[in-house]
Amino acid sequence: MQGMIISNPQLEFLRPVLERWFDCIDRYNAVRGDNETPYWLDEKANLGLLSAAAWMAEMVTLQQSPTRKQIDEGERNGRADLFIATPEARAWIQATQRWPRVNSLNLTQALLDITSEAKRISYASDLRLGCLFVAPQKTQHGATPEELQDMVDDLQKEHTCAVAWYFPYAYRKLHNEGGHYHPGIAVLFKEARG
Template identity: 85%
Template sequence: MQGMIISNPRLEFLRPVLERWFDCIDRYNAVRGDNDTPYWHDEKANLGLLSAAAWMAELVTLRDTATRKQNEEGERNARADLFLAGAEDRAYIQATQRWPRVTSLNLTQALADITSDAKRISYASDLKLGCLFVAPQKAQHSASPEELQDMVDDLQKEHTCAVAWYFPYAYRKLRSEAGNYHPGIAVLFKEARG
């Protein structure tokens, strides 16, 4: 089960990146086998995959890049987790990750927090995005198809500019060392204005 929705036309340049992001997850899983999957790790690992996907989509990226920010006192230095650019489009991204329960995503506050953080990473005229990676988990047994569909429905209800999800069938029953099932990952983007 995979999909994406891009509701903000300014983020349409991310479509080929997100398509290749699915491929990067599959490639990682093919190389590492059934004992590991990238979305068990933190946002830095998942930003690495997103960065690789951007390069595959013929964009460029820089991780942990220096930026400048205008404030009341003048300019100051800032940092963005990821700078992503094409010939005509570019974005500064601030990212975090959550591991909520499959049946209770509750992402609104986390998305608001990371979007607020993204406001501080560059000039007001730049496209700044809050990026929330979500690796839902469930103890005891894997998520049912109904639970996966409910999660996708919940993801689509969040107020985002873009959302993509990937719950690969072959990996839905993988358990982490902690014994939790992680059926896949989603990424949500929200534009930070100001």
């Protein structure tokens, strides 16, 4: 089960990146085997996959990209988690990750928090995005198809500029040493304005 919705036309340039993001996850799993998957890790690992997907889509990226950071006292040198660009479009991204329970995503505050952080990177005239990676987890057994559909429905209800999800059938039964099943991952983008 995979899909994406881009509701902000400014983010349409990310469509080929998100399409290739699914491929990067599959490639990682094909090389590493079926005992782990990259989205169990943190936002840095997932930003690396997103960056690789952008390069596959003929874009350029730079992780920990130098930028100006807006603070109460003015501005100072800072870093964006990821800079992504085509010849026509570019964005500075600040990212985080959450591992909520399958039946209780509750992403609104985390999305607002990371978007607020993104507001401080670069300049107000630049496209700045809060990026939230979500790797839902469930203990003792994998998520049912109904639970996966409910999660996709919940993801689409969040106020985002773009959302993509990937719940690969082959990995839905994977679990870590702690007995937590992670059926897949989603990424949500929200534009930071002001």
